[in-house]
Amino acid sequence: MKDNGLGADVVSEGELRKCLMAGFSPSDIVFAGxxxxxxxxxxxxxKNIFCFNVENExxxxxxxxxxxxxxxxxxxxxxxxxxxxxxxxxxxxxAKSENxxxxxIEDAEKILNMKFDFVNxxxxxxxxxxxIKEVTPYLKGIExxxxxxxxxxxxxxxxxxxxxxxxxxxxxxxxxxxxxFGEKITDAIKDFKINLLIIEPGRFIVGNSGVLISKVLYxxxxxxxxxxxxxxxxxxxxxxSLYGSYHLIYPAYLKNEKKLKFDIVGPICETGDYLGKDRExxxxxxxxxxxxxxxxxxxxFSMSSNYNTRLRPxxxxxxKNKIKLIRKREKYSTLFNLEKI
Amino acid sequence: MKDNGLGADVVSEGELRKCLMAGFSPSDIVFAGxxxxxxxxxxxxxKNIFCFNVENExxxxxxxxxxxxxxxxxxxxxxxxxxxxxxxxxxxxxAKSENxxxxxIEDAEKILNMKFDFVNxxxxxxxxxxxIKEVTPYLKGIExxxxxxxxxxxxxxxxxxxxxxxxxxxxxxxxxxxxxFGEKITDAIKDFKINLLIIEPGRFIVGNSGVLISKVLYxxxxxxxxxxxxxxxxxxxxxxSLYGSYHLIYPAYLKNEKKLKFDIVGPICETGDYLGKDRExxxxxxxxxxxxxxxxxxxxFSMSSNYNTRLRPxxxxxxKNKIKLIRKREKYSTLFNLEKI
Numbered sequence: 286m287k288d289n290g291l292g293a294d295v296v297s298e299g300e301l302r303k304c305l306m307a308g309f310s311p312s313d314i315v316f317a318g319x320x321x322x323x324x325x326x327x328x329x330x331x332k333n334i335f336c337f338n339v340e341n342e343x344x345x346x347x348x349x350x351x352x353x354x355x356x357x358x359x360x361x362x363x364x365x366x367x368x369x370x371x372x373x374x375x376x377x378x379x380a381k382s383e384n385x386x387x388x389x390i391e392d393a394e395k396i397l398n399m400k401f402d403f404v405n406x407x408x409x410x411x412x413x414x415x416x417i418k419e420v421t422p423y424l425k426g427i428e429x430x431x432x433x434x435x436x437x438x439x440x441x442x443x444x445x446x447x448x449x450x451x452x453x454x455x456x457x458x459x460x461x462x463x464x465x466f467g468e469k470i471t472d473a474i475k476d477f478k479i480n481l482l483i484i485e486p487g488r489f490i491v492g493n494s495g496v497l498i499s500k501v502l503y504x505x506x507x508x509x510x511x512x513x514x515x516x517x518x519x520x521x522x523x524x525x526s527l528y529g530s531y532h533l534i535y536p537a538y539l540k541n542e543k544k545l546k547f548d549i550v551g552p553i554c555e556t557g558d559y560l561g562k563d564r565e566x567x568x569x570x571x572x573x574x575x576x577x578x579x580x581x582x583x584x585x586f587s588m589s590s591n592y593n594t595r596l597r598p599x600x601x602x603x604x605k606n607k608i609k610l611i612r613k614r615e616k617y618s619t620l621f622n623l624e625k626i
Numbered sequence: 627m628k629d630n631g632l633g634a635d636v637v638s639e640g641e642l643r644k645c646l647m648a649g650f651s652p653s654d655i656v657f658a659g660x661x662x663x664x665x666x667x668x669x670x671x672x673k674n675i676f677c678f679n680v681e682n683e684x685x686x687x688x689x690x691x692x693x694x695x696x697x698x699x700x701x702x703x704x705x706x707x708x709x710x711x712x713x714x715x716x717x718x719x720x721a722k723s724e725n726x727x728x729x730x731i732e733d734a735e736k737i738l739n740m741k742f743d744f745v746n747x748x749x750x751x752x753x754x755x756x757x758i759k760e761v762t763p764y765l766k767g768i769e770x771x772x773x774x775x776x777x778x779x780x781x782x783x784x785x786x787x788x789x790x791x792x793x794x795x796x797x798x799x800x801x802x803x804x805x806x807f808g809e810k811i812t813d814a815i816k817d818f819k820i821n822l823l824i825i826e827p828g829r830f831i832v833g834n835s836g837v838l839i840s841k842v843l844y845x846x847x848x849x850x851x852x853x854x855x856x857x858x859x860x861x862x863x864x865x866x867s868l869y870g871s872y873h874l875i876y877p878a879y880l881k882n883e884k885k886l887k888f889d890i891v892g893p894i895c896e897t898g899d900y901l902g903k904d905r906e907x908x909x910x911x912x913x914x915x916x917x918x919x920x921x922x923x924x925x926x927f928s929m930s931s932n933y934n935t936r937l938r939p940x941x942x943x944x945x946k947n948k949i950k951l952i953r954k955r956e957k958y959s960t961l962f963n964l965e966k967i
Contacts (some may be wrong), residue, residue, distance in 0.1 A: 296895050299935030302958055307967055318934075320843045320855045320893020343844050343913060376867070376898030382850040385891045385900075389848055415896075502661045503684050507730055509723045514661045520929075526717070527868055527898070550726045552661020554637050555756075557717030557868070559726075572684060588861075590931035593659075594640025613964040617643055623954040626648055 286490065287313075292335070294447075294485050298325040305332065315445065315483065317364070317410070319385050327351050336360035338410040338445060341388060342396060345404055352403025359403055362410040362445050363393050367429045369413055371422045371448075374528050377415040379448070380426075386412065390433060397437055408479065409433075412447030415487055418460050420469045423448065427473045434477070442480045446470065449487015454531050454580050463489075488583030495582025497522055497598075498537065499560075501574045502552065511547045513566060515576055518551025519558040520592035522578060522585050526557045534561045537575035542567035549576065553593050586612075591620060627831065628654075633676070635788075635826050639666040646673065656786065656824065658705070658751070660726055668692050677701035679751040679786060682729060683737060686745055693744025700744055703751040703786050704734050708770045710754055712763045712789075715869050718756035720789070721767075727753065731774060738778055749820065750774075753788030756828055759801050761810045764789065768814045775818070783821045787811065790828015795872050795921050804830075829924030836923025838863050839878065840901075842915045843893065852888045854907060856917055859892025860899040861933040863919060863926050867898045875902045878916035883908035890917065894934050927953075932961060 286293075292313035293304040304314055316329045317338040326344075329337070330351045339345055339361045352359040366387030369380045379386045388396065397406065411426050423446055434441060451460050474482060499517035506512075524530035534549055545568035551558040560578055589597050600612035627634075633654035634645040645655055657670045658679040667685075670678070671692045680686055680702045693700045707728030710721045720727045729737065738747065752767050764787055775782060792801050815823060840858035847853075865871035875890055886909035892899040901919055930938050941953035 297893075297934050297936055299932070299937065299958060299961065303935055303962070306962065318893060318895060319891070320857060320859075322843060322857060322893075341844055341846050376896055378897055379895075382848065384897050385846065385853045385855065385889065386897075391849075502663060503682055505682050505726065507723065508732075512726045514726065516661060516663060518661075523864075523868075527864075548726065550660075552638075552659060552663075554659060554720075555717055556719055556725050556727075587935075588931055588933045590929055591640070592929045593638050594644055594928075595638055596640065609966075611966055613966075615964065617640060619960075619963070620640065621644070621647065622960070623956065625950075625952055625954075 292483070294483075298322075298328050301325075301329055301332070301334070311335070315362075317412075317447070321347075323347055327354075330355055330357065330359060336362060336407060336443070338362050338364045338447075339388075340364050340386065342392070345396065345399075345401070349401050349404050357403065358405045360405050360407050362408050362443055363388055363396060363406060364410040364412065364447075365390060365393055365430065365433070367411050367413075367426050369422055369425055369429075371414045371417050372419075373414045373416045373451075374530075376528055378413075379415075380411065380413040390429075393433070394437055397439055408441030408443035408445070410445035410447060410483075412485070415449040416451045417448050418451035418458070420461050420466050423466075424469060424473050427470070431476060440478055443483065444474060444477060444479050444481075445483035445485070447485040449485065450489035452488055452492040452580065452583075455533065492583035493580050495580070495585060497578040497581040497585060499576050499578065501570060501572055501576060504547075504571055511545055513547045513549045513570060513576070514552060515549060515560070516552060517560065517578070517598070518553040518593070518595070519555065520553060520590045520595050521551070521598060522560065522581055523588050523590075524584055525560055526555075527588075532561060532581065533579040534564055535577050535579070536567060536570060537577050540567045540569070542569050544568060553595075591615075594620070596620060633824070635824075639663075639669050642666075642670055642673065642675070652676070656703075658753075658788070662688075664688055668695075671696055671698065671700060677703060677748060677784070679703050679705045679788075680729075681705050681727065683733070686737065686740075686742065690742050690745050698744065699746045701746050701748050703749050703784055704729055704737060704747060705751040705753065705788075706731065706734055706771065706774070708752050708754075708767050710763055710766055710770075712755045712758050713760075714755045714757050714792075715871075717869060719754075720756075721752065721754040721763075731770075734774070735778055738780055749782030749784035749786070751786035751788055751824075753826070756790040757792045758789050759792035759799070761802050761807050764807075765810060765814050768811070772817060781819055784824065785815060785818060785820050785822075786824035786826070788826045790826065791830040793829055793833040793921065793924075796874065833924035834921050836921070836926060838919040838922040838926060840917050840919065842911060842913055842917065845888075845912055852886055854888045854890045854911060854917070855893060856890060856901070857893060858901065858919070858939070859894040859934070859936070860896065861894060861931045861936050862892070862939060863901065863922055864929050864931075865925055866901055867896075868929075873902060873922065874920040875905055876918050876920070877908060877911060878918050881908045881910070883910050885909060894936075932956075935961070937961060 296318035368382040499515040503514040544565040596615040599614040637659035655675040709723040840856040844855040885906040890902040937956040940955040
């Protein structure tokens with residue numbers, strides 16, 4: 286991503302450290318997030334990141350404080366809560382007024398009239414949610430920001446349009462074309478005299494590039510239902526349990542066999558531990574076979590846990606014809622390392 | 627727990643290792659779980675654990691294989707799926723026939739008639755679900771097992787009654803008295819000529835003994851809603867997001883102030899990241915104050931993740947008047963330790 290000219294949007298000191306380790310320039314990093322800690326803000330200022338997307342007035346006063354301490358003008362965008370509803374899971378809608386995110390328009394007006402010595406308000410950020418599949422909500426957002434700027438006679442240098450683009454999880458998923466998105470957004474922002482447009486494509490880049498591979502432990506055929514019990518569980522991929530998400534799942538080796546419906550479940554002691562329900566699979570699938578859970582590149586490993594005292598799997602990157610281990614398999618020694626009995 | 631004579635019910639090699647590290651005798655350990663790996667079964671047999679709660683026929687053949695390899699008779703209980711519905715969250719019901727768990731009664735009959743050289747079927751296990759608040763479903767379970775034993779002329783040596791006892795999460799929660807449970811169960815099993823009754827109280831022991839303490843980062847009062855943004859999130863305690871669970875939440879220092887309703891939310895970039903909704907809190911709660919999330923002792927830290935590249939908090943044990951750090955706070959170095967760029 287870095288080699289292709291992208292910057293990074295981080296929401297914690299951990300993510301910021303990761304980006305710096307990966308070689309991103311601090312001047313290509315934006316710090317967003319509704320709950321930035323003082324020490325995180327100070328760390329980011331010391332590292333000279335490009336700007337903060339600010340979520341409330343208190344945060345501005347903390348940034349002002351550290352700007353004064355380090356004698357630096359700090360760039361910020363105000364994250365506006367535009368009260369826009371979008372068609373996505375209610376857990377990942379972020380722009381309704383009753384959500385925790387952003388500054389309501391009236392409060393933003395107040396902030397624009399405040400005086401800061403070390404805070405430089407460059408423009409605005411809005412974020413509508415994740416897994417958004419069409420351009421219309423973004424256009425609506427730009428329109429609201431435009432009216433807001435006109436009303437307040439404020440000319441932003443930066444507009445940061447947030448909200449991860451949707452990716453297809455099924456063959457039926459209709460997703461906007463990225464070219465269409467580009468054209469329509471370019472057209473919509475042409476009245477702004479901005480220097481910089483930031484776009485946050487979210488899971489669009491990594492979501493479909495990752496898969497979770499798991500081994501079949503048991504096949505259980507019952508009167509009421511059939512189960513394929515695999516060695517990956519909700520601790521490895523929590524999306525199905527947490528959001529009711531659908532992931533396509535295939536046998537690693539396709540066979541032209543008679544199909545049967547199975548629930549594909551993990552080894553964890555909860556009925557909520559499943560990867561897919563009522564999936565057609567070859568009826569002769571057996572212990573030792575492998576299954577592939579598609580589109581596990583986003584919100585997969587990053588949300589994984591050690592629930593049931595399970596070790597997390599390794600992460601492997603396939604880069605053209607090179608296969609690289611990018612995260613080692615966990616060991617019990619590292620798992621218990623921080624514990625004291 | 628060990629010092630008070632309890633044994634341990636484990637569902638993974640990790641949990642088994644943890645119990646051995648804590649000093650439990652292998653002869654006090656039962657291995658349950660719907661997806662035991664071959665290497666886990668072999669490890670447990672080498673460690674001479676007391677018995678396995680077996681979930682299907684394939685698992686029996688693996689146990690037989692390792693029994694033969696190590697020339698040992700291995701104790702097992704058959705985990706029966708009794709098709710009993712209980713009044714708990716659908717994710718933690720475990721005894722309906724359409725759940726992945728256990729052996730259906732008809733299949734268990736078949737297994738009782740099979741011949742094993744290294745498997746010793748000692749009795750039966752059933753597990754009804756977690757957070758069960760009354761004794762009736764257990765009595766129903768015992769009744770079904772009794773009929774099953776009579777019909778098959780099988781006299782079990784062990785009955786293992788699973789299903790975590792419910793704990794109160796609110797003041798209104800009506801929970802059975804443990805004494806009443808004891809009396810009724812003792813009465814119900816008196817017709818069995820068993821040597822050993824195993825009871826799995828689940829979260830009953832630890833659930834209410836743990837709290838999650840978190841610091842207030844921001845207080846956000848909006849037209850539509852008020853928010854207390856704290857530094858603990860769904861990565862630290864996922865129960866509210868995952869199960870819609872209710873946890874009581876208090877300010878660490880009680881103040882007799884005018885109350886206001888707040889959503890108590892974490893710093894993670896999801897609307898699903900909340901700890902409590904519409905909670906009455908002192909209206910003057912402010913940055914730097916602490917909040918206490920009650921009943922976080924079970925399914926709290928054990929389900930925690932590093933989502934948003936966040937470090938997990940330390941765990942502290944208060945043992946009468948001694949305060950002991952039992953798990954150190956995570957560091958970025960340990961978090962990135964297994965990664966390679």
